[in-house]
Amino acid sequence: MTPCPVCGRAGGRPLARLERRALVRCRGCRLVFLDPPRTTDAVREYFEDVYVDPAASRRIDSRRHRLFLDFLDGVRQAGRSRLLDIGCGTGEFIELARARGWNAWGVEVSREAVQTAQGRGLQVALRASEGVEAERLPFADDFFDVIVLWNVVEFFMRPDADLAEIGRVLSPGGRIVVRTQNEPFHLAAYRLHRLFEWLPASHAYLGRSYVFHPLLWSRQTLSDALARAGFVDIVVANSAPTAGDPYGVGPRREAIVQAGKWILDRAARVVARFSGGAWLIGASMTAVARKPE
Template sequence: MNGVWHRLMDQNQTKSQVAEFYEEFQSRGKYDYLYGDEERKNLYVELIGKGHRILEVGCRAGNLTQYYHEGNEVVGVDVDRNALKEFKKRLGLEGHWVDVDSEDLPFGDGEFDVVVFSEVMEHLRFPQKALEEICRVLKPGGRLVGSVPNAFRLRNRMKFLFGKPFEVDASHLRSYSYELLRRELAGFFVQIDIHPVSGHLLGGGSTGIPVFTWLPFRIRALFALDLVFTGVGKEGKK
């Protein structure tokens, strides 16, 4: 895995090399990520809404898109060409081959009401560049809806204390806590909200005790699997 890590961290790598890395992971089912968790899925649908022109950055094969695209006009971008083919085949939606780490988004200023940016930031060398571009293509008052893994949840902290690695995905180049995520977003967005979702207090699967939405925020932030966030683009970030 160390060789993979260093290839990803090489700032001189080409777009095609990045694409090949994710295409190989996709071929092994590494990114067939399911949003089947009802809490997470329903939260996304609620936050995204209907009647919008939407850009999904990191659309993959439409794993999340399938739940919200009806009633919206959706365009996707991804660095994985095979995933984009599946995105079009599966949902009939327009997709663009873009590496947001090294390229600008191929859209004009203020084209979108909403940008969906789910499970992407942790994969980027330069998330600030991507966030700046997202601000540019959002309409005034437009919204960002996204998520990152809650890397410092209690289960991962316990693994670390016992000398076990808690980050096993070689494509994750950075880790976010609630505080780190808010700080990253605050440079580009206002009205930031972060929702800790999914995961378990004890156990896992159907027999585990889930992170209930009625629990105090600090408890959910400590145990939740993901951090779903929203923000409104700052004026002047063009």
């Protein structure tokens, strides 16, 4: 069994058996991860497949458009503030940030996506991997005011080292924003799918409701990782869902998916409010933290 990518402890507790991998919970730090892990090359190929199809790439970005705008509307900046988007894809968020006055950069592992972004005149650099185990970020210390990671931290091979490197290029007092899948939701959706997998509709809807990437974070494990990297004032909350299904189930099914997301989002808000933010049941969550001054 593969040791935990965070604390190195071996002998994790199996949670699910997938086609060629197991989903395992570390008995030490409680992180959930795939065993055996995907290689760096496999992760890169995954993103190349996503962005080699321009239509698929545009569909994913368009579903996140409202999410990006809401974030930018809620962030204060002083002058020409610097922003970095790690795992920026074809640069949709960078373009929106620039239109709002940010001096925005991006890094990305997909060569296809980088070429598309650079063709749009965006400042995007090609990376060897989503993390930093292969190379340092190509920026000076304390360079950025805000660093965002939209559904990227679940692909990190060495999360503690990766977050520490991100902290290096973030200015004192700067903010890191991390959006990722919420472990309790996706485990519950998987178990519900297994319970009703004999129903044809289960594969059409429940089968698409959970996602298992190399790492699956919870509110606690993500908070702990950010704290170990030196960040403070950590706040983790439910993230608003993207519109419809970014990965395409067809127009008729997408309407049902959107309705389900709306109901879940409202329920997640109620649960979070009555629990004082302790219980997060949304499909995704967002963490915001600060680098000490």
